[in-house]
Amino acid sequence: xxxxxxxxxxxxxxxxxxxxxxxxxxxxxxxxxxxxxxxxxxxxxxxxxxxxxxxxxxxxxxxxxxxxxxxxxxxxxxxxxxxxxxxxxxxxxxxxxxxxxxxxxxxxxxxxxxxxxxxxxxxxxxxxxxxxxxxxxxxxxxxxxxxxxxxxxxxxxxxxxxxxxxxxxxxxxxxxxxxxxxxxxxxxxxxxxxxxxxxxxxxxxxxxxxxxxxxxxxxxxxxxxxxxxxxxxxxxxxxxxxxxxxxxxxxxxxxxxxxxxxxxxxxxxxxxxxxxxxxxxxxxxxxxxxxxxxxxxxxxxxxxxxxxxxxxxxxxxxxxxxxxxxxxxxxxxxxxxxxxxxxxxxxxxxxxxxxxxxxxxxxxxxxxxxxxxxxxxxxxxxxxxxxxxxxxxxxxxxxxxxxxxxxxxxxxxxx
Amino acid sequence: xxxxxxxxxxxxxxxxxxxxxxxxxxxxxxxxxxxxxxxxxxxxxxxxxxxxxxxxxxxxxxxxxxxxxxxxxxxxxxxxxxxxxxxxxxxxxxxxxxxxxxxxxxxxxxxxxxxxxxxxxxxxxxxxxxxxxxxxxxxxxxxxxxxxxxxxxxxxxxxxxxxxxxxxxxxxxxxxxxxxxxxxxxxxxxxxxxxxxxxxxxxxxxxxxxxxxxxxxxxxxxxxxxxxxxxxxxxxxxxxxxxxxxxxxxxxxxxxxxxxxxxxxxxxxxxxxxxxxxxxxxxxxxxxxxxxxxxxxxxxxxxxxxxxxxxxxxxxxxxxxxxxxxxxxxxxxxxxxxxxxxxxxxxxxxxxxxxxxxxxxxxxxxxxxxxxxxxxxxxxxxxxxxxxxxxxxxxxxxxxxxxxxxxxxxxxxxxxxxxxxxxxxxxxxxxxxxxxxxxxxxxxxxxxxxxxxxxxxxxxxxxxxxxxxxxxxxxxxxxxxxxxxxxxxxxxxxxxxxxxxxxxxxxxxxxxxxxxxxxxxxxxxxxxxxxxxxxxxxxxxxxxxxxxxxxxxxx
Ligand SMILES: [Zn+2]
Ligand SMILES: [Zn+2]
Numbered sequence: 010x011x012x013x014x015x016x017x018x019x020x021x022x023x024x025x026x027x028x029x030x031x032x033x034x035x036x037x038x039x040x041x042x043x044x045x046x047x048x049x050x051x052x053x054x055x056x057x058x059x060x061x062x063x064x065x066x067x068x069x070x071x072x073x074x075x076x077x078x079x080x081x082x083x084x085x086x087x088x089x090x091x092x093x094x095x096x097x098x099x100x101x102x103x104x105x106x107x108x109x110x111x112x113x114x115x116x117x118x119x120x121x122x123x124x125x126x127x128x129x130x131x132x133x134x135x136x137x138x139x140x141x142x143x144x145x146x147x148x149x150x151x152x153x154x155x156x157x158x159x160x161x162x163x164x165x166x167x168x169x170x171x172x173x174x175x176x177x178x179x180x181x182x183x184x185x186x187x188x189x190x191x192x193x194x195x196x197x198x199x200x201x202x203x204x205x206x207x208x209x210x211x212x213x214x215x216x217x218x219x220x221x222x223x224x225x226x227x228x229x230x231x232x233x234x235x236x237x238x239x240x241x242x243x244x245x246x247x248x249x250x251x252x253x254x255x256x257x258x259x260x261x262x263x264x265x266x267x268x269x270x271x272x273x274x275x276x277x278x279x280x281x282x283x284x285x286x287x288x289x290x291x292x293x294x295x296x297x298x299x300x301x302x303x304x305x306x307x308x309x310x311x312x313x314x315x316x317x318x319x320x321x322x323x324x325x326x327x328x329x330x331x332x333x334x335x336x337x338x339x340x341x342x343x344x345x346x347x348x349x350x351x352x353x354x355x356x357x358x359x360x361x362x363x364x365x366x367x368x369x370x371x372x373x374x375x376x377x378x379x380x381x382x383x384x385x386x387x388x389x390x391x392x393x394x395x396x397x398x399x400x401x402x403x404x405x406x407x408x409x410x411x412x413x414x415x416x417x418x419x420x421x422x423x424x
Numbered sequence: 425x426x427x428x429x430x431x432x433x434x435x436x437x438x439x440x441x442x443x444x445x446x447x448x449x450x451x452x453x454x455x456x457x458x459x460x461x462x463x464x465x466x467x468x469x470x471x472x473x474x475x476x477x478x479x480x481x482x483x484x485x486x487x488x489x490x491x492x493x494x495x496x497x498x499x500x501x502x503x504x505x506x507x508x509x510x511x512x513x514x515x516x517x518x519x520x521x522x523x524x525x526x527x528x529x530x531x532x533x534x535x536x537x538x539x540x541x542x543x544x545x546x547x548x549x550x551x552x553x554x555x556x557x558x559x560x561x562x563x564x565x566x567x568x569x570x571x572x573x574x575x576x577x578x579x580x581x582x583x584x585x586x587x588x589x590x591x592x593x594x595x596x597x598x599x600x601x602x603x604x605x606x607x608x609x610x611x612x613x614x615x616x617x618x619x620x621x622x623x624x625x626x627x628x629x630x631x632x633x634x635x636x637x638x639x640x641x642x643x644x645x646x647x648x649x650x651x652x653x654x655x656x657x658x659x660x661x662x663x664x665x666x667x668x669x670x671x672x673x674x675x676x677x678x679x680x681x682x683x684x685x686x687x688x689x690x691x692x693x694x695x696x697x698x699x700x701x702x703x704x705x706x707x708x709x710x711x712x713x714x715x716x717x718x719x720x721x722x723x724x725x726x727x728x729x730x731x732x733x734x735x736x737x738x739x740x741x742x743x744x745x746x747x748x749x750x751x752x753x754x755x756x757x758x759x760x761x762x763x764x765x766x767x768x769x770x771x772x773x774x775x776x777x778x779x780x781x782x783x784x785x786x787x788x789x790x791x792x793x794x795x796x797x798x799x800x801x802x803x804x805x806x807x808x809x810x811x812x813x814x815x816x817x818x819x820x821x822x823x824x825x826x827x828x829x830x831x832x833x834x835x836x837x838x839x840x841x842x843x844x845x846x847x848x849x850x851x852x853x854x855x856x857x858x859x860x861x862x863x864x865x866x867x868x869x870x871x872x873x874x875x876x877x878x879x880x881x882x883x884x885x886x887x888x889x890x891x892x893x894x895x896x897x898x899x900x901x902x903x904x905x906x907x908x909x910x911x912x913x914x915x916x917x918x919x920x921x922x923x924x925x926x927x928x929x930x931x932x933x934x935x936x937x938x939x940x941x942x943x944x945x946x947x948x949x950x951x952x953x954x955x956x957x958x959x960x961x962x963x964x965x966x967x968x969x970x971x972x973x974x975x976x977x978x979x
Contacts, residue, residue, distance in 0.1 A: 358852020
């Protein structure tokens with residue numbers, strides 16, 4: 010990997026960088042759409058690429074079950090299998106093991122789980138995880154970590170943190186001895202729960218291994234913890250992680266979360282949210298999400314968002330037609346998915362542009378005013394951005410703030 | 425300006441012989457004329473859109489030119505949103521079809537829907553939308569059509585949707601109503617506030633009774649009586665106002681099956697995702713019966729008008745109806761439904777000269793006990809798990825044809841077999857060019873990418889990824905379009921009728937018409953669907969209640 014920081018925000022911790030991997034260059038900060046099963050929902054790789062996206066994520070746990078490692082080997086890796094010629098990242102499979110299987114038991118050796126095929130006890134070790142990711146062939150691979158829910162408290166959190174470090178060493182060892190470390194890049198995952206002291210110890214240990222890892226992920230978040238705690242952990246990690254390594258915040262996808270993370274110094278994020286929500290008929294816009302199933306859109310001849318360059322909006326697709334087809338036709342899901350992925354890319358592209366132009370603080374203010382101006386700013390976003398020198402409320406005495414998560418949704422299903 | 429004819433024949437023989445021609449849409453409004461060689465493909469839609477295909481996928485699929493648009497799903501709002509669009513091409517504009525490429529045929533009901541419906545009345549047709557059954561009067565239909573401005577439109581007709589057989593009385597009523605509704609449809613208002621609708625197609629009704637069908641056709645060609653002529657001048661007979669004829673085979677198939685005592689209404693909860701059409705098969709016998717019925721209708725009518733056939737169930741059936749009836753447009757319902765249930769087409773017409781020589785790197789479809797091969801591949805089957813070859817053994821893919829320079833096989837130009845990298849990428853910031861114009865990466869000499877392979881689509885089907893259906897829909901429509909192209913090619917030979925007959929014989933010998941393939945695919949598809957759990961099934965049911973093509977959106 011070649012990683013170069015091209016520009017830094019003069020106020021916040023945000024930066025623009027160029028990351029060169031085996032399948033090309035990806036400009037950061039960026040959002041990575043999730044192709045869990047080796048497909049972005051409903052789209053071909055050519056369609057995804059046309060949206061200006063060149064880094065996507067596959068899930069190791071799922072690909073290991075189907076199509077299985079043997080098939081991927083025969084196909085020459087996941088890139089060839091799915092026809093994706095650009096950059097690819099795989100997770101370690103550990104998170105899904107814990108979240109999808111009730112019977113997973115963590116031992117020092119690895120994660121012990123019941124095989125989904127025949128129920129027999131199966132072990133996913135750090136070495137095995139890396140070996141599977143080698144076969145998949147992603148440009149960025151993740152260490153196996155000992156995942157605990159962000160709501161867990163007590164000694165288990167510290168145990169998991171130390172084990173994650175030991176497992177990192179085993180992953181590094183296996184990866185380096187495989188000879189694949191020149192084309193595939195291993196990322197470490199910072200753990201430590203919501204405990205600042207544990208996070209700090211974990212950071213120290215992992216930074217000590219900097220020469221053997223290509224980048225760092227911030228793990229153990231997005232599990233239902235309070236947003237006010239979430240951003241503080243992100244900030245703590247991003248502040249301390251080395252300047253010359255990309256920082257990846259796992260499982261982050263709401264626009265406001267993305268921009269806060271970018272401001273705190275995060276370079277990459279992934280989430281199923283924009284593609285999943287599309288299938289329920291929800292389109293993302295700079296004025297907030299639109300639930301296209303609501304009756305109020307039934308005769309609305311406007312596109313999802315004026316000026317949006319996505320294939321859906323530029324084709325003249327109206328909210329009315331999406332209202333007619335959403336959740337009933339797969340083609341509606343495809344159309345909204347295309348739009349939502351472009352929305353995510355625009356949020357992040359806009360951030361890149363603003364950071365380069367030295368206008369990122371204003372970009373943040375404009376985005377939040379547009380997105381939340383009518384319903385009130387999430388308090389946690391205001392606090393988080395204040396911590397890096399941007400006051401969203403500056404010059405807006407009339408603006409409200411709302412506590413809690415502050416996600417903005419058209420929940421009503423009334424037609 | 426003299427109106428250019430909608431349809432011209434190039435090759436034809438007799439009233440019912442096979443024929444080729446050109447369907448020309450000249451809107452005379454600045455949009456380019458669209459000419460389609462026939463026999464041609466009519467792509468079906470569900471809720472106005474082609475199932476599984478985003479607009480960019482529609483655009484790269486050249487097989488999609490004629491679009492069949494059932495109106496009924498839009499009855500869920502009053503007024504229907506399609507009537508609110510305005511402009512000169514409201515359907516194209518609203519539904520994203522291109523005026524320079526796509527021809528839209530508007531009809532009230534989805535011809536592939538054979539669920540029981542409340543009876544029609546003397547002045548309304550029962551139609552289906554998400555909110556239930558809606559009564560559509562002939563005058564409402566006329567208003568909708570005036571607002572929607574389709575390229576072609578099907579007049580309302582009275583087709584019984586109660587289970588067959590139908591009594592003589594019911595058929596007589598059907599004829600009376602259909603004739604009277606057609607006359608109303610063709611009638612120009614006395615105040616000249618609107619002109620007579622152009623390019624009007626009519627269903628030839630009469631069910632499975634040849635004499636009833638003949639009677640309907642006779643009524644079309646009777647001189648219009650003086651007392652009924654208001655607004656119909658200068659038409660001498662209703663047929664003068666008709667531009668083409670439509671046959672809905674699904675109705676005829678069910679009626680014929682009922683005659684034989686074989687009820688084919690769906691039964692049991694296990695099959696609730698299946699459609700009536702899924703269990704329909706063709707045979708030389710059934711095709712002969714259909715031909716007899718279609719001929720009974722066409723006998724007194726003009727040979728110069730295009731004949732549209734909806735919902736054929738096999739290429740065999742299409743071939744025989746081309747040969748024995750002289751049909752001109754067929755819908756792709758069957759091909760599109762195959763994409764729903766995981767079938768990738770792999771057949772050609774005419775059959776390749778040496779069908780024995782198959783490339784080893786791309787296995788042909790399975791051979792059945794009859795010695796005939798399948799029309800395609802059931803990609804749900806675990807035999808495809810390790811099959812990393814392109815979809816069709818009878819077509820090459822763009823990438824390997826370009827690499828090898830060989831042209832012993834025609835290329836399937838679809839988005840699955842011949843995908844192309846986009847020529848342009850959206851740029852989201854000024855530095856994005858550094859990613860897309862990367863000097864350290866070699867510039868590919870061609871945008872063609874390797875084909876999507878069977879193992880990948882097998883994987884997508886089993887993991888419930890919607891792209892599987894998108895890829896299969898593009899491919900199957902393209903193969904069906906190539907099939908029709910093949911028919912036109914044979915009809916361009918000397919002594920077309922004899923040549924067609926010979927080639928049909930070879931096709932029948934080569935490909936399995938019983939479609940064991942279909943049964944197997946439907947069974948595996950159902951297994952995977954049901955494994956998704958109740959939540960998904962409920963949504964499928966919801967979907968099933970409103971449309972008949974396409975699988976539901978997954979969550
Ligand atoms: Zn858009
Ligand atoms: Zn193809």
